[in-house]
Amino acid sequence: MIRCGIIGYGFLGTRLAQALTDYRPRGLLLTALANSKGYIFSRDGFDKQSLPRDLSTHRGFKQDTPLQLIEDGLLDLIVVLTPTNVYTGNPGLTYIREALRRGIDVVTADKGPLVVAYRELISTAKSAGASLLYEATVGGGIPVFSLARHSLRGDRIRSVRGILNGTTNYILTRMHFEGLPLDLALKEAQMMGLAERDPSLDLGGIDSACKVVILANALLSMDKRLDDVYVKGITQVTSDAVMAAKEMGMTIKLVGSIEGGHLYVAPRLVRLNHPLCVHGTLNAIQFRTEVMGELTLIGKGAGESTVSALLSDIEWIIDRRAVSRVGP
């Protein structure tokens, strides 16, 4: 039985715990729920009824670092849903590093650790025979890594382009269709809960750049960091520029791309009838491969749909453990 712990019990952690106790994947027990302040643990696993709304007020809550769970050998798989710090990777990086070192499998939605230390983490995982999966980090509702792993075998990805940030895409969509200026569209996005109070990571293109780094390292076997991306956000994009594009059957989108070894994030003119040209909070990712040609995936970038990405990673790990058990 795989003993699974969730570290980070916010929106995503709560939803994942509900999903796991709802459909109960065979061979998996949800035995720990943790946040940065402590954790609760159940040897027999949580079920739908015993899931707490709030961790810290739960009677079993133990004030301690979640590292304790890892060091005590109480888990076989951790799902790391910690808040992202794209410059230090922490706190997620510390948990992931320690887990992998001990051969514990990791599924994560936290971009920070992968942006800061992708190669190191992959190599640690390899040495210890553990898996590190991160489908949820890029285009939550788009199974980009799983698709590359399974469906593009015997093919080779040449380049990648994408609209990777829902907040900026919502803003640019409102500027295009309603003629709003940037600051009004931003205010609207904030009121709808689509943009954070400090929207600088989104608007400045940093969030997109992180995703480009992860795509480059994971899909094109590169060794890139945030510093390697040429980043220009959308703060300079004017309503006039968007309207001028519209006149020509185009619009302005914040596009992340990997082309010829170089990584970019910048506002770009995109034809309105181009497959990549999606609107609202949608994300789109386009591969160009050697054999298949161009493939575009369009889906939700964040929120509830991200749970689907986490579940498919978890299922993959259950399968892999099952296979290695019957192996030689």
Add this chain to the structure above:
Amino acid sequence: MIRCGIIGYGFLGTRLAQALTDYRPRGLLLTALANSKGYIFSRDGFDKQSLPRDLSTHRGFKQDTPLQLIEDGLLDLIVVLTPTNVYTGNPGLTYIREALRRGIDVVTADKGPLVVAYRELISTAKSAGASLLYEATVGGGIPVFSLARHSLRGDRIRSVRGILNGTTNYILTRMHFEGLPLDLALKEAQMMGLAERDPSLDLGGIDSACKVVILANALLSMDKRLDDVYVKGITQVTSDAVMAAKEMGMTIKLVGSIEGGHLYVAPRLVRLNHPLCVHGTLNAIQFRTEVMGELTLIGKGAGESTVSALLSDIEWIIDRRAVSRVGP
């Protein structure tokens, strides 16, 4: 070593043989090439140099049914690329049925056998412990089945919609952007090799309907046949209707759909900024799932990109054989 035979040595068969001898997947030998009139066989496997341009004039060509190869136990995997007959399923159906019965794995791009006898073939495969894969039958350059198998685990597909036929989509695209009448757009498509001399299967919606049947049976566990699809093609679509749609920010597309247990193919109004609204010969497939929400895939529908689908099916079979060998 998996001994692989290709049945059907036209455009797709030739390209696949080239791809297989080019990158030589580990654990696979290409030992037979067949068409309806006979075959050539090589115990040690063909390499790039020994691939014939034309089968029938090859000195090793044996005039016989390809069934002989199957009955003689000379193959572990057949790739069936026979011309499609959507009413009888033959000749592909006979080869596939016989192979599966004997535990030989099958990869196919031929829609006919699956439209006529999907449930029977799947159950034969199951009893014999063989695999039947058919990624290439729907949206050649879109890994729809592989994606569902791997990336939507723990999720459930509720409904499917798609633009599944490149010929009609090319025609409708030309009608929309150039204002061409249907017959002129069709003539243009024929001159460019995008439509057959008898385009009735495409224009009448039958090709799309076959793909809808395969999607319904494979992704939603239904048991449907061609008769179960409400089919209306594009032959009645006028230039005026397309122009009227355009005025409203929409266009007319031939959409196949599975919704609430019912299967449809019909011309539909689609908003120009809808993810499904792709142009030219592109195909698009949209799932609605329980957890992930809506996911749209856009890619080439046919031609060279289909080779990618065949290769990924073949790789899956190589993996599966490798796993079952180390099993208990």
